[in-house]
Amino acid sequence: MPNDDAATPFSDLDAFVALPRVDGIALSPDGTRVALTVSTLDHDRTGYTRSIWSVPTSGEGVPVRLTRSAKGEGGVAFTRNGDVLFVSARPDTDAAKDTEAGQVWLLPAAGGEARAVTRLAGGAGIAATAQEADTVVISAGLLPGANDAEGRLLERDAELRAARKEHAVAAILHETHPVRFWDHDLGPDEPHLLALDLGDLHETLDAPVAPGTAAPDEVAVADAPVAVTAEYPADLPRPRDLTPFPGRSADTAGQALTPDGRTLVAALTVHEQRGVRAVLVAIDTETGERTTLFDEPDVFHEMPAVSHDGTTIAWVRAPRDTPAGPADREIWVADLDGGHARRIATEWDRWANEFVFDADDRALFATADQDGRAPVFRIPLDGSAVEQLTTDEHAYTGVAVDRATGVVVALRSSWAAPLHPVRIDPDGTVTALPTPAPLPAVPGRVEEVETTTADGTRVRGWLVLPTGASADAPAPFLLWIHGGPLSSWNAWSWRWSPMVAAARGYAVLLPDPALSTGYGLEFIARGWNAWGQAPYTDLLAITDAVVARPDVDETRTAAMGGSFGGYMANWVAGHTDRFDAIVTHASLWALDQFAGTTDASYYWQSIFTAEGMAENDPHRSVDAITTPMLVIHGDKDYRVPIGEGLRLWSELAEHHADPDGTMPHRFLYFPNENHWILTPQHAKVWYETVFAFLAQHVLGKAWERPELLG
Numbered sequence: 001m002p003n004d005d006a007a008t009p010f011s012d013l014d015a016f017v018a019l020p021r022v023d024g025i026a027l028s029p030d031g032t033r034v035a036l037t038v039s040t041l042d043h044d045r046t047g048y049t050r051s052i053w054s055v056p057t058s059g060e061g062v063p064v065r066l067t068r069s070a071k072g073e074g075g076v077a078f079t080r081n082g083d084v085l086f087v088s089a090r091p092d093t094d095a096a097k098d099t100e101a102g103q104v105w106l107l108p109a110a111g112g113e114a115r116a117v118t119r120l121a122g123g124a125g126i127a128a129t130a131q132e133a134d135t136v137v138i139s140a141g142l143l144p145g146a147n148d149a150e151g152r153l154l155e156r157d158a159e160l161r162a163a164r165k166e167h168a169v170a171a172i173l174h175e176t177h178p179v180r181f182w183d184h185d186l187g188p189d190e191p192h193l194l195a196l197d198l199g200d201l202h203e204t205l206d207a208p209v210a211p212g213t214a215a216p217d218e219v220a221v222a223d224a225p226v227a228v229t230a231e232y233p234a235d236l237p238r239p240r241d242l243t244p245f246p247g248r249s250a251d252t253a254g255q256a257l258t259p260d261g262r263t264l265v266a267a268l269t270v271h272e273q274r275g276v277r278a279v280l281v282a283i284d285t286e287t288g289e290r291t292t293l294f295d296e297p298d299v300f301h302e303m304p305a306v307s308h309d310g311t312t313i314a315w316v317r318a319p320r321d322t323p324a325g326p327a328d329r330e331i332w333v334a335d336l337d338g339g340h341a342r343r344i345a346t347e348w349d350r351w352a353n354e355f356v357f358d359a360d361d362r363a364l365f366a367t368a369d370q371d372g373r374a375p376v377f378r379i380p381l382d383g384s385a386v387e388q389l390t391t392d393e394h395a396y397t398g399v400a401v402d403r404a405t406g407v408v409v410a411l412r413s414s415w416a417a418p419l420h421p422v423r424i425d426p427d428g429t430v431t432a433l434p435t436p437a438p439l440p441a442v443p444g445r446v447e448e449v450e451t452t453t454a455d456g457t458r459v460r461g462w463l464v465l466p467t468g469a470s471a472d473a474p475a476p477f478l479l480w481i482h483g484g485p486l487s488s489w490n491a492w493s494w495r496w497s498p499m500v501a502a503a504r505g506y507a508v509l510l511p512d513p514a515l516s517t518g519y520g521l522e523f524i525a526r527g528w529n530a531w532g533q534a535p536y537t538d539l540l541a542i543t544d545a546v547v548a549r550p551d552v553d554e555t556r557t558a559a560m561g562g563s564f565g566g567y568m569a570n571w572v573a574g575h576t577d578r579f580d581a582i583v584t585h586a587s588l589w590a591l592d593q594f595a596g597t598t599d600a601s602y603y604w605q606s607i608f609t610a611e612g613m614a615e616n617d618p619h620r621s622v623d624a625i626t627t628p629m630l631v632i633h634g635d636k637d638y639r640v641p642i643g644e645g646l647r648l649w650s651e652l653a654e655h656h657a658d659p660d661g662t663m664p665h666r667f668l669y670f671p672n673e674n675h676w677i678l679t680p681q682h683a684k685v686w687y688e689t690v691f692a693f694l695a696q697h698v699l700g701k702a703w704e705r706p707e708l709l710g
Contacts, residue, residue, distance in 0.1 A: 008443045010503035013687055017041060017680040020437035021048070021494060022419045024398065025411050026076045029131065031402030032057060034409050034421055035066070035076045035084055038436050046681050050074045052086055052107075053436045057402075057409055057423050063436040066107060067114065073105070075126045079198060080133060082109035085117075087125055092116045094233075104138055106198070117201055119233055121158035122189055128257040128264065131308065134198040135261025135285055138239060139250070141189030147245050154232045154239065157189075164188075176247060177274045178599045180638045183674030191250040193266065194239035195285040202235045242283050247271065253278040253302035258310040261285060263336065265293070265304040265313055275602035278302050280315060282336070293338035303354070307361040308403050311336055312381070314355060314364055317343070323609040326486075326524045331355070331364070333381055345379050348386045349520040355379070356399055359406040365389070367396045367410075369488045369518030372448065372460060376408065376424060389428050393446075395491035396422075409433075413492035415446045415462050415499075415510065443467055444502035449509070451545035457526065459538045461511030462489060463546060464498040468505075471550035475507035476557070476698050479543055479579070483563030485515040485531065486524065495676050496562065500687055506694075507552050513538030515564075529612035531564075532571045539568065540576070556698045560690070562586050563640060563675065567618060570648065573629055574621025581697035583690055585632040586640045586675050589648040590619040599638045622651045628664040630693040632686065634673035645669070666693060685709065 009015035024037035034055050039048040049072040053063045066084060067073045075087035084107040089100060094116065101123030107114040118124040120140050128137040142157045149156030164170075172179075172187040180186055232238055242264060243250045253267035264285055267278040280294040280301040293313075294301045298320040305314045313334055319327035329351040334341035353374065355366035364379040370388075374395030378387040390396060394412040397419075401408050408424040418440070421433040444467055450460035469475040478501055482489050489510035498508035512518065514527030514534035526534040547554035558581040561569040566587025573582045588594050591613045595604040614620075629652065633645030649667045657663040668689050670682055677686045688706040695701040 008441045008499070008503060010440075010443050010497070010499045013500070013684045014045075016497070016500060016687075017045075017684055019418075019440055022411060022421065022435060022437045023050070024074065024076055025400070025409065025421055026078055027057075027400035027402065027409050028078050028082055029080055030082060031404055031407060034400075034433070035078065036063070036421060036436065037074050037076050037086075041680060046679055048072075048680070052076055052084065055421055055433050055435065057407065057433065059423060059431045059433055061434060063434050065436070077126050077129045079106070079129060079136070080131055083107060083198075084109070084114075085126055085129065085136065086114075089123070092119065094235075095119055104136070106201070117196070117198065117236060118239065119236060120154060120239070121161045124194075124239075127193055127252075128255050130257045130261030131259040133259070133261030135257060136196055136198060137242070137255065137257060137264055137285070138194050138196060140192050140194055140239070142192050142241075143189050153241055176271050178601070181599050182639050183636050184638075186248070190246050190248060191243075192246055193242045193250050193252070193255065193264065193283075195242055195264070196237040196239045198237060200237035240285070240288065242285065242288050243268075244288070253300065254304050254315075256304050256306045256313075257285075258306050258336065259308060260310060263310075265306055265336075267300075267302045267304055267315070270295075273602075275606070277320070280304060280313075280338075282338075291337075293334070294341070303352075305356055305364070306336070307357045308359070309361055312357070312361060314357070314381075316352065321603075321607050323529050323607060323612060325528050326521060328521055331366075331379065342383075344381055344383050345386050346383070348377075348379070350377075351517060352377075352379075354397065354399060356401055359401055359403045365399050365401055365408055367399060369395075369490055371518055372462060372488060372490050372512060373414075374488075374490050374518075376410065389424060390430060391428070392430065397491075415464060415489075415492065416442055418492045418494070442499045442502070444469075444499065449542065449546055451542045453534075453538055453541045455526075455534075457514075457523070457534075457538070459511065459513060459542050461509055461542055464502050464508040464510070465551065466502040466505050466507065469507060469551040474549075474551050474553035475505055476694075477543075477547055477552050477554065478506045478508045478694070479539065479557070479559040480508055480510050481539060481559065481561030481565035481568045482510070482512070482516070483561070483565045484517075485527070485535070485564040485567075486517050487564075488512050488516050488518045490518065495678075495683065501691075504691055507546075509543065509546050511539060511542045513542075529608055530616060531567065532575070532616040532618070535568060536571055536575065539572070540578075556580060558582065558694055558698050560585075564588070566640070569629075570618035571616075571621075573625045573627050574618055575624070577626045579627055581630070581694055582627050583630045583632065583693065584648070586634065586637055587631070587644060587648065588618070588640055589644045589651075591617045593647065594640065594644055597641045597643055619647070619651060623655050625652070625656065628666075628693075628697050630666045630668065630690065632668040632670075632677075632689075634670040634675065634677065636672060636674040639675045664697075681708075 018041045021039045026035045036053045042049045052067040055063045069090040071089040073086040073088040077085045087102045089102045103116045104118045105114045122141045124138045124140040127139045143160045146156040249268045255266035264283045278300045282291045300318040303316045317330045350368040352366040355364040376389040394414045396410045396412045398411045406426045411419045413419045420435045423431045447463045449463045559579045560583040562585035566584040569584040635642045696703045
């Protein structure tokens with residue numbers, strides 16, 4: 001059933017990938033404006049470039065663009081004076097040589113050009129800013145060999161990087177596990193947290209460089225030892241190392257500065273053989289003195305936040321999950337020195353995604369998955385009941401509060417609307433703010449659906465129906481299974497957009513089966529150590545309920561999923577033939593293999609018993625697969641390594657290929673993409689291939705190979 005609504009960009013993949021996207025927000029110290037990072041398609045249409053825009057929080061006025069560069073800007077934050085901090089790899093005119101690494105830049109609130117405030121050989125990012133001081137904590141990778149260069153850490157790092165570059169050395173020596181994360185290799189540098197004082201930033205008129213002398217930042221590389229002719233620039237604030245000899249401990253689980261900038265509260269990583277945990281520490285930003293606040297075996301202390309008055313901290317205490325079941329994610333508060341620690345929200349059966357202190361420091365504003373949404377909640381520090389502040393159909397993120405008025409700003413999205421900025425007044429009224437990325441018209445409608453399973457559990461989801469779906473013209477059906485597995489279909493996705501499918505006439509079911517977040521700990525536990533049990537039967541139960549509708553065609557169906565959703569797609573393929581096609585993206589195929597090769601092997605091998613892993617391993621049912629499968633995998637996927645896709649493809653051929661090697665299955669391989677297909681040209685190819693495969697097997701059309709696949 002083609003969709004007659006051609007007025008939306010979702011019918012044209014070129015128009016879809018070109019839609020501007022809001023992806024970050026920060027609130028100014030006076031509460032009058034937010035800074036948004038907005039991604040737009042670059043001139044080559046092979047990537048996205050970010051810029052920063054200013055938007056008034058009054059709800060009136062128009063967005064104003066603040067930055068513009070070929071390299072783009074991100075990681076936006078404000079200083080106490082209202083200056084805008086951001087990270088960019090744009091050229092620094094004050095440097096003699098472009099480092100090609102992202103640096104921290106400052107755009108003055110009073111006007112004028114942005115200038116770099118760091119010049120680190122390996123680049124820098126923004127980790128935390130102080131509300132009432134000029135202190136900023138930055139993150140930066142420094143080579144381990146530079147740790148011994150007392151007083152010359154930054155210079156020695158530059159020397160070592162220059163030597164590696166000169167000799168074309170890419171080798172990395174690892175001393176701990178893991179060696180990679182999501183989509184990138186770890187090392188050779190180690191993450192550090194460094195403090196700098198913006199009050200030490202000076203304007204200078206540099207004198208010309210005398211003939212025959214080295215310009216600032218010029219590195220001369222010859223035979224070892226390497227000769228470097230410049231010190232760290234004197235006109236920039238010199239970063240102070242807060243995490244000397246860090247290993248990978250500064251791969252933090254969050255950090256926050258006190259308002260006076262004197263103390264950094266950080267969740268540092270502690271390595272334990274192949275595993276990690278997080279401990280909460282307080283670091284004096286002047287002396288680097290460190291005090292451990294909370295450190296427990298088998299417990300993660302994460303996501304620290306500091307109150308506006310600097311006296312209280314809040315964080316998440318998360319015991320390690322075990323095969324016996326998922327642990328709770330508890331919210332705790334304590335004095336800044338760790339005293340009077342206590343758990344709050346003890347009766348709240350939700351997991352906070354993020355939180356900040358209320359204007360009066362008597363509560364936290366938090367977001368959490370709930371029933372297919374992610375509302376904003378108010379969590380009182382005195383232990384009284386949690387209050388839900390927003391009640392719409394959206395998922396909220398990026399929450400910040402104006403201390404003067406108590407107004408909250410955030411980004412929100414739903415399946416009908418991408419991320420956009422909003423203001424939430426103390427009475428809960430939500431006002432959409434102007435946005436430089438107008439919300440696009442969508443080619444369908446979203447309905448909430450649910451069913452009751454055999455064990456009496458309510459399972460719900462979202463159903464996206466194309467324009468024109470009716471009993472006279474029922475829409476072909478797509479079951480989309482989310483990843484995670486501790487996740488929920490509650491927010492807009494550019495990578496898995498059901499509106500693109502709706503524009504092609506499909507009805508898309510986005511269900512939350514067992515293991516999904518937002519329904520309580522017991523709901524998660526239903527599928528624990530048994531991924532192929534309740535999650536699978538939940539998916540089939542809600543599918544049964546939806547395809548029974550007159551506006552959905554039960555005779556034309558497919559199942560799709562990525563990551564854990566890909567695992568479930570593989571499980572579905574081996575346990576039922578009810579679907580006409582299955583698309584499995586970045587999927588777990590052989591759990592015993594996956595658990596030892598993923599970047600987080602310690603976690604996956606700790607949540608299954610040996611029996612549970614064996615009983616729920618999808619590759620054991622390969623011989624039962626009869627449904628055509630489209631396998632998709634990126635070679636740079638380190639969370640679900642390419643070996644999963646390769647083994648799945650090999651075993652499909654082993655069991656189901658004809659003597660000449662042909663089979664109904666397809667393998668879409670991306671050599672330079674990761675767990676997600678992020679570049680616009682490859683996202684377009686992804687959608688084209690998926691819909692060509694579905695058209696063949698669900699709609700009965702001839703196979704059409706996407707042109708750009710050759």
